[in-house]
Amino acid sequence: MLEGLRRELQSMVPLVQQVMRQTKARVFAADTHAKGKIVSLFEPTTEVIRKGKAGKPTEFGKMVKLQEAENQIVIAYEVYDQRPSDSDILSWRSQNQTGDFERAPPSAVRAIFG
Numbered sequence: 001m002l003e004g005l006r007r008e009l010q011s012m013v014p015l016v017q018q019v020m021r022q023t024k025a026r027v028f029a030a031d032t033h034a035k036g037k038i039v040s041l042f043e044p045t046t047e048v049i050r051k052g053k054a055g056k057p058t059e060f061g062k063m064v065k066l067q068e069a070e071n072q073i074v075i076a077y078e079v080y081d082q083r084p085s086d087s088d089i090l091s092w093r094s095q096n097q098t099g100d101f102e103r104a105p106p107s108a109v110r111a112i113f114g
Contacts, residue, residue: 012041015038015041015044016041018036018038019038019041021034022034022037022038039060040060045062045081046060046061046062047060047061047062047063047082047083048060049061049063049083062079062080062081063079063080063083063084064077064078064079064080065077065078065079065080
């Protein structure tokens with residue numbers, strides 16, 4: 001049991017060191033664009049998600065894209081390691097529009113954060 005806890009703590013050391021570097025850069029150099037920024041020690045792959053709307057709170061998580069057909073039936077989905085550009089999302093929609101259908105179904109692409 002103690003060995004498992006020791007390994008878990010050892011795996012946290014590099015993450016804590018990176019967070020300390022990020023914090024120093026932000027506080028002392030006003031650098032908010034740290035490469036590979038860590039926003040959660042417990043979920044290191046979590047990303048900062050800003051929707052670009054004034055007054056909207058910043059969210060944290062992963063982006064999941066769903067493509068729905070009529071009656072909210074999900075016909076395609078994708079989970080992103082990193083948030084894609086809007087143009088990539090629209091490109092994905094046009095490429096995956098027809099799927100197994102003979103014609104393109106009326107559909108919507110919805111991004112879910114969290």
